[in-house]
Amino acid sequence: MQQEVVLAMLAKEASRGYQLRARLRDALGPLGDDMNAGQIYVTLTRLEKAGLVTVEESATRAERPDGKVYSLTADGHHRVAEWVSEVSWPRPDLAVFHLKLVAAAAARLADPIALVDAQRRELLRRLRDAQRAVMAEPEGSDAALLYEGIALRLQADMRWLEACEKSWTRRRSGS
Amino acid sequence: MQQEVVLAMLAKEASRGYQLRARLRDALGPLGDDMNAGQIYVTLTRLEKAGLVTVEESATRAERPDGKVYSLTADGHHRVAEWVSEVSWPRPDLAVFHLKLVAAAAARLADPIALVDAQRRELLRRLRDAQRAVMAEPEGSDAALLYEGIALRLQADMRWLEACEKSWTRRRSGS
DNA sequence: ACGCCCCCATATAACGGTTAGCTTGATCTA
DNA sequence: TAGATCAAGCTAACCGTTATATGGGGGCGT
Incomplete structure (x- = not known):
């Protein structure tokens, strides 16, 4: 999934990868099944490397599986606001x-x-x-x-x- | 440009990169100007690595700039025939x-x-x-x-x- | 004659989307 | 209890795309 999409989903609330993936799948209905499972993780690590999101290695919360919770940085928030405001459309691929x-x-x-x-x-x-x-x-x-x-x-x-x-x-x- | 497209253009006749690029641009009219100049070379080297095309370092011909002429291998011909026969269509990106x-x-x-x-x-x-x-x-x-x-x-x-x-x-x- | 710019021709590093495939643990079930 | 399924996560690799670099050669103005 496009980096900006993941970023924008993360803008609503901090999540871990799997939850994010589930939210995306829900938002797409049956078409969400086409998504590749690993895609989110690839995108998230790249976003982290770009400094747009941060991970919190949270054993702080009582969450069972030792968790990575992703949230937006200030740059991330800025980027997502920018994305929302820009009008773009995929060029027809004929x-x-x-x-x-x-x-x-x-x-x-x-x-x-x-x-x-x-x-x-x-x-x-x-x-x-x-x-x-x-x-x-x-x-x-x-x-x-x-x-x-x-x-x-x-x-x-x-x-x-x-x-x-x-x-x-x-x-x-x-x- | 997609590898298969380059491959198919090469099926007509062996060419060097620049000619190929020119032929593609001609086939697209004004829209062909959007193509990036270096794209063809990236694709060609990848096709070569995949064994679908071969280069002939032709000083044999009296061609001025020491030339790399690309042509299809047997695998390449097979691949292009396969591509032409398959019906596919870009998934709508809504x-x-x-x-x-x-x-x-x-x-x-x-x-x-x-x-x-x-x-x-x-x-x-x-x-x-x-x-x-x-x-x-x-x-x-x-x-x-x-x-x-x-x-x-x-x-x-x-x-x-x-x-x-x-x-x-x-x-x-x-x- | 000299510098300048544009075209031919090629190459390369890097980014981003996508896929296939792997791991590890938990839970269900025959 | 063995096997299947699912949650949750990760990685290597491919491919399309872009920006950018490198030279050589030909025309052209001053």
Whole structure:
């Protein structure tokens, strides 16, 4: 998980790694299961090295397993405030599929249009899954919202693939 | 750039790093300028270490700068064929924004609805840019196709943000 | 002729996200 | 009591990405 996300979760209250991981999983619903177990620990140690969090080797609390409790430093608080206030959005990652088509056509490895078609079928499958998941979730839940976003994305990508197909068929008859 | 992409470009013909980079940039149009210059060399050395490409220290050709020409090994050809045939699609990356909202609300760092609004304005700006870019490109060019995909994505994300706003306002009045 | 700048071409260190896999103890259960 | 499962944590390693460095060569103005 992105460092800032972990940092922001830690801003609510100091936690140990496992609790943090559980909170993240809860906030994502069924999609949280995709997270890798070790991810949090990697991120936490890196945050510590960067001086954004501190550990307290707490045998002070009566917590059974000899514990590492993580909390934010002043720098950490500053960083998370900064992150919350900044607007950023992941750049669309369509380039690699496009390059796959270009490369496949150039090296005569496969028919681009067949590739687009296969991709369309795959996205259709995922779209059905996402829509089924939306309905399976309780109305208005976090998970339902996320699945809805995924479905909207997939629909947009489907329409792009249609545009790709048109473009490549034109290109084939045109050359 | 992803290793497989570089590999696939190399499948067309053996090249040296710089040519490869130029070919990639051409295939992406104006978006290709975002590529980092050194990226290709990092990827190529890693591919070499993995045994998927080989270098030929060619002073054999009358090429001025003492040259490293890269070409695919048998394993490399196999790998690229595999890649072309596999259907994969980047997983939608909506989780981090969702977690930003959750964390901001939980730690009372900011008003989630204000965050959604700021994001909406930003995406609207980018959408206008993308649509302008579509029209600036020659009809049917690679770059126009890519920009169209980006625009479609952004529209989908906008609609998701609207759903987010609805959901969080409901949640606020409901708690 | 000299200095300057830009392009070709390559390389490298380092950061950050992700994964696979390991350990160790506790708890459950057949 | 042996085996399975789970909590809790850790590590090595891969890959994508960036910033930055290094030279050689060609044009160009003064």
